[in-house]
Amino acid sequence: MLGIETGPRGSRPADAAREALRAALGERRRAQAEEADRAAQGTPRPRRTAPTGAEGRRTPAGGTENRRALEVRRWLAGAFQMPPLDSPDEDDSGAGAMPDPTAQRRNTPANPTSDSPSARSGSDPAQPPADPAAGTAPGPATAAAPVAPATPQVPRSMAAPGRDGELRRTFPAFAPRPADDGRFAETWWGNAWVTALEEGALDPKRLARGRGYAQEGHVDAITVTPGLVLAYVRGSRPRPYRVQVRLRTLEDADWARLLDAVAERPGHIAALLDKEMPQSLADCGVPLLPGPGDLDPHCSCPDRGHPCKHAAALCYQTARLLDADPFVLLLLRGRGERALLDALSRRNAARAARAAQEKEPAPQAGVRATDAMAPDRRLPPLPAPLPVPAHPEQPPAYPAAPGGPDPFALDQLATDAAARAHALLGTGRDPVADLTLWQDAVRLAAARPGSGLTAGTRALYSSLSAAADRTPAELARAVAAWRQGGLEGLAVLEEPWDPPAGRFDRARPLLLAADLPAFRPWRNHLTHPRGHVQLRLGRDGLWYPYESEPGHDDWWPRGTPDLDPVGALTGLGTSPEE
Numbered sequence: 293m294l295g296i297e298t299g300p301r302g303s304r305p306a307d308a309a310r311e312a313l314r315a316a317l318g319e320r321r322r323a324q325a326e327e328a329d330r331a332a333q334g335t336p337r338p339r340r341t342a343p344t345g346a347e348g349r350r351t352p353a354g355g356t357e358n359r360r361a362l363e364v365r366r367w368l369a370g371a372f373q374m375p376p377l378d379s380p381d382e383d384d385s386g387a388g389a390m391p392d393p394t395a396q397r398r399n400t401p402a403n404p405t406s407d408s409p410s411a412r413s414g415s416d417p418a419q420p421p422a423d424p425a426a427g428t429a430p431g432p433a434t435a436a437a438p439v440a441p442a443t444p445q446v447p448r449s450m451a452a453p454g455r456d457g458e459l460r461r462t463f464p465a466f467a468p469r470p471a472d473d474g475r476f477a478e479t480w481w482g483n484a485w486v487t488a489l490e491e492g493a494l495d496p497k498r499l500a501r502g503r504g505y506a507q508e509g510h511v512d513a514i515t516v517t518p519g520l521v522l523a524y525v526r527g528s529r530p531r532p533y534r535v536q537v538r539l540r541t542l543e544d545a546d547w548a549r550l551l552d553a554v555a556e557r558p559g560h561i562a563a564l565l566d567k568e569m570p571q572s573l574a575d576c577g578v579p580l581l582p583g584p585g586d587l588d589p590h591c592s593c594p595d596r597g598h599p600c601k602h603a604a605a606l607c608y609q610t611a612r613l614l615d616a617d618p619f620v621l622l623l624l625r626g627r628g629e630r631a632l633l634d635a636l637s638r639r640n641a642a643r644a645a646r647a648a649q650e651k652e653p654a655p656q657a658g659v660r661a662t663d664a665m666a667p668d669r670r671l672p673p674l675p676a677p678l679p680v681p682a683h684p685e686q687p688p689a690y691p692a693a694p695g696g697p698d699p700f701a702l703d704q705l706a707t708d709a710a711a712r713a714h715a716l717l718g719t720g721r722d723p724v725a726d727l728t729l730w731q732d733a734v735r736l737a738a739a740r741p742g743s744g745l746t747a748g749t750r751a752l753y754s755s756l757s758a759a760a761d762r763t764p765a766e767l768a769r770a771v772a773a774w775r776q777g778g779l780e781g782l783a784v785l786e787e788p789w790d791p792p793a794g795r796f797d798r799a800r801p802l803l804l805a806a807d808l809p810a811f812r813p814w815r816n817h818l819t820h821p822r823g824h825v826q827l828r829l830g831r832d833g834l835w836y837p838y839e840s841e842p843g844h845d846d847w848w849p850r851g852t853p854d855l856d857p858v859g860a861l862t863g864l865g866t867s868p869e870e
Contacts, residue, residue: 459518463514468509485614488581494597498597502600505527512525519539533593537610538590547626551635564619565749580621580625733760772848773849784816788814788816826840835855837850850864
């Protein structure tokens with residue numbers, strides 16, 4: 293500070309401050325004593341001239357107080373200067389783009405407080421104060437310099453799996469995918485979401501850039517809650533943008549109609565458990581899928597497009613989430629997976645109870661006690677055995693109770709016991725007696741609806757595959773083969789064999805006669821030249837169809853086995869041109 297005489301070089305700032313205070317008090321006392329002497333002698337007060345500072349300007353008269361006031365004004369002239377804004381992001385600006393006011397507030401340095409040494413002196417505490425005798429003003433080294441804006445902290449992710457629950461699900465970021473000109477989604481409901489986005493957009497160029505962002509993996513982990521999708525999307529700036537897409541949730545009346553439509557057709561429940569969305573379910577009169585204008589995107593970027601490219605990227609990645617799990621769409625509409633399945637179980641139980649009440653009670657068959665105890669009573673012949681039911685019935689739903697058994701495990705045991713009892717009644721032998729551990733594990737997994745994608749079936753697949761020393765992927769493929777043809781279908785999957793001449797040799801001319809290309813034979817396999825369709829002859833004489841991606845040896849059982857090789861290929865996407 294001006295007017296403060298410093299001590300020896302290297303002295304502490306506190307000592308220099310005390311010396312400055314003593315010098316200021318002494319100067320004030322001398323000035324008061326001189327003023328009192330002039331008043332006693334009647335001498336007029338001499339006019340004081342302002343000293344010239346080192347900068348060539350005259351300091352206003354008024355002593356130490358005026359010099360200090362000038363020094364404070366000089367310090368204040370540079371202390372509240374706003375730092376330069378970041379260079380505009382050319383990639384993040386577009387039609388109607390405006391600067392982000394929050395970025396300026398984030399980069400503004402905090403004002404120095406009056407309690408800090410640098411705020412009181414306007415200089416670096418490491419620099420010694422100016423010499424009052426020299427009459428110099430603080431130079432650039434001692435004047436308060438603008439504080440450099442702090443580097444913005446880039447959010448790592450919105451992913452918080454520990455906070456997930458029934459109404460909050462977090463999905464990890466998708467890996468980048470190669471750019472293509474085809475459809476972004478793979479399912480019809482995922483493409484319906486993309487159609488709602490594209491038909492409600494105002495700028496196709498922003499959609500194209502958002503699609504590129506999604507394909508390049510710029511979208512971080514995605515959090516889904518009722519009516520809201522949240523994620524951070526990385527643009528060209530270091531700090532990613534916070535993006536959210538809103539969707540109206542369904543009313544209670546809409547949910548009641550939707551649950552009634554699902555409960556009326558048991559196939560809908562099985563399709564949902566298999567991560568499929570039936571087309572008839574979306575056409576039941578409830579607006580389950582969004583339409584044009586239903587998606588409401590918001591982004592923290594300065595672009596005011598509808599949507600901006602960051603929101604479009606999040607919408608495209610949400611379509612991939614819907615491809616993998618349609619329950620994400622139901623969560624967006626307001627209900628979680630467990631709540632939906634519980635509501636469907638209650639409705640099914642109520643329907644079964646009403647159906648049982650509507651039936652007329654059957655007459656009770658029996659014999660009176662007096663007739664049964666009569667000494668001369670002759671026993672009638674035994675009645676004929678009841679016919680075997682067409683299929684085992686489903687067990688009732690077991691409620692969960694604190695400290696009680698697992699409802700899923702009870703349901704699994706009851707279902708398996710019913711299936712084995714039905715087989716004993718129909719064939720007289722236990723189907724499990726001759727099975728290996730692996731075959732029995734496949735049978736148990738195939739008895740459950742779904743493909744191991746729900747929480748309960750994932751736990752079942754994991755435990756069964758671990759017990760059989762296999763992987764869950766191998767178990768899923770074996771389950772598909774078991775559902776295609778039972779134990780023989782599993783043998784066709786895992787045991788190639790050399791069939792005798794006859795039916796196998798006649799299959800190729802039959803395929804050629806149906807205008808199909810020449811299939812390549814290998815043992816009991818006939819493979820399409822393109823490598824995407826295959827027929828396998830089982831020991832039971834049936835042809836089992838298989839499919840794979842072209843060029844990949846990843847065959848999965850598809851369709852229904854048939855005695856005719858051409859009939860087995862029905863519906864597998866084969867044509868004469870192929």
